[in-house]
Amino acid sequence: MKLAHTFRIPAAQALAAVILLSLPLVAGCAFDSGVAGEPPASEAVTPVVDDAIPVAALPLFRGRIESVLRFSTNLEAENRVDVLAEAERHVTDLLVEEGDSVRAGQTMLLLEDEAQRTALKRVESQLERSRLEYERQRRLFEQELISEQAYNQARYDLEQLELALEDAERELGYATVTAPISGVVTERLINVGDHVETHTKLFEIVDFDSIVARVFVPERQLAGLFVGQPARVLAQSLAGSRDAAIERISPVVDPQSGTVKVTLGIPGNQGLLPGMYVEVDLVAAALEDTLLAPKRALVYDQEQVFVFRVAQDDDGPRAERLLVRILIESEDVVHLEGDLADGERLIVAGQAGLKDGARIRLLDPREALGSGAELGAASTPTYQPAS
Numbered sequence: 216m217k218l219a220h221t222f223r224i225p226a227a228q229a230l231a232a233v234i235l236l237s238l239p240l241v242a243g244c245a246f247d248s249g250v251a252g253e254p255p256a257s258e259a260v261t262p263v264v265d266d267a268i269p270v271a272a273l274p275l276f277r278g279r280i281e282s283v284l285r286f287s288t289n290l291e292a293e294n295r296v297d298v299l300a301e302a303e304r305h306v307t308d309l310l311v312e313e314g315d316s317v318r319a320g321q322t323m324l325l326l327e328d329e330a331q332r333t334a335l336k337r338v339e340s341q342l343e344r345s346r347l348e349y350e351r352q353r354r355l356f357e358q359e360l361i362s363e364q365a366y367n368q369a370r371y372d373l374e375q376l377e378l379a380l381e382d383a384e385r386e387l388g389y390a391t392v393t394a395p396i397s398g399v400v401t402e403r404l405i406n407v408g409d410h411v412e413t414h415t416k417l418f419e420i421v422d423f424d425s426i427v428a429r430v431f432v433p434e435r436q437l438a439g440l441f442v443g444q445p446a447r448v449l450a451q452s453l454a455g456s457r458d459a460a461i462e463r464i465s466p467v468v469d470p471q472s473g474t475v476k477v478t479l480g481i482p483g484n485q486g487l488l489p490g491m492y493v494e495v496d497l498v499a500a501a502l503e504d505t506l507l508a509p510k511r512a513l514v515y516d517q518e519q520v521f522v523f524r525v526a527q528d529d530d531g532p533r534a535e536r537l538l539v540r541i542l543i544e545s546e547d548v549v550h551l552e553g554d555l556a557d558g559e560r561l562i563v564a565g566q567a568g569l570k571d572g573a574r575i576r577l578l579d580p581r582e583a584l585g586s587g588a589e590l591g592a593a594s595t596p597t598y599q600p601a602s
Contacts, residue, residue, distance in 0.1 A: 290490060426484060
């Protein structure tokens with residue numbers, strides 16, 4: 216029994232010693248195999264860096280584009296008349312008011328006319344007697360019963376009274392003031408009972424169908440203008456645009472400003488008013504179903520214009536720099552001359568500082584450009600003529 220007990224104690228101690236001696240080796244193996252513990256900082260793995268530049272791109276598309284010249288001006292009415300008093304009288308009746316439409320020849324105002332009516336009757340009576348006297352003198356002269364001088368005097372008296380009748384009728388006519396043109400009464404300056412002098416302004420009439428826009432075009436752009444050239448008129452107070460066309464082009468250049476006066480007619484008025492501030496777009500050129508690019512894609516380098524096209528190779532998408540020339544531009548889109556084709560994508564965000572051949576990473580255009588409205592403006596042709 217003693218022998219057995221003595222054997223067990225050393226065996227247990229030996230086993231414990233073996234376990235303690237083995238701990239450092241096991242810990243080292245654990246670190247080497249990565250099964251347990253954390254690797255030393257000096258042995259951490261360096262992550263791979265993605266050097267692709269994030270950009271957004273939009274495709275080329277086909278649509279309509281216009282090249283326009285934009286000017287600002289105030290509308291004018293070519294047919295505008297001041298109605299003046301032709302005699303010194305009192306106003307007895309007022310027949311129209313501001314805002315009324317009138318026709319040419321329509322009575323607008325009446326002046327006192329009693330004295331003129333009496334004068335006319337007096338002349339008519341004298342003229343009737345003179346005609347009878349002339350006829351009597353003519354018969355006597357034909358019978359050689361009176362001298363030629365007496366006959367000529369009778370004829371002269373008749374002619375003078377005929378002229379007096381015309382004067383009396385004219386004076387009476389001055390009492391009735393009529394519209395010289397068709398249009399709208401835009402101003403009334405008198406009231407019933409007023410005493411007016413000769414040439415006193417009574418009314419102003421404007422023909423709203425004669426409204427024109429006059430713009431002054433730089434001399435260098437004169438070659439692209441012609442009579443009948445279409446244009447648009449935009450007023451801040453009215454929705455949409457109004458049709459117009461060039462009516463006249465001045466044959467001379469203003470030496471001080473270097474501009475040419477161009478008059479545009481606006482058919483049918485279209486709700487425009489004289490004096491209204493408007494912007495005029497002269498359509499210098501227009502292309503239908505042509506290849507268009509978002510204006511955002513343009514990159515200016517001194518006097519040259521470039522775009523970055525999305526190119527694909529084995530390593531993924533890359534930026535390809537292309538030299539282009541702007542043929543027509545509007546607010547949002549451009550028609551370019553260059554090595555471009557339908558469906559190709561041009562970088563519209565992130566191209567600042569981009570190098571030719573740089574690796575790129577394509578982002579969602581909606582995230583890069585912001586709102587859907589911004590995206591639509593960059594990718595679809597809209598009418599916003601450039602100045």
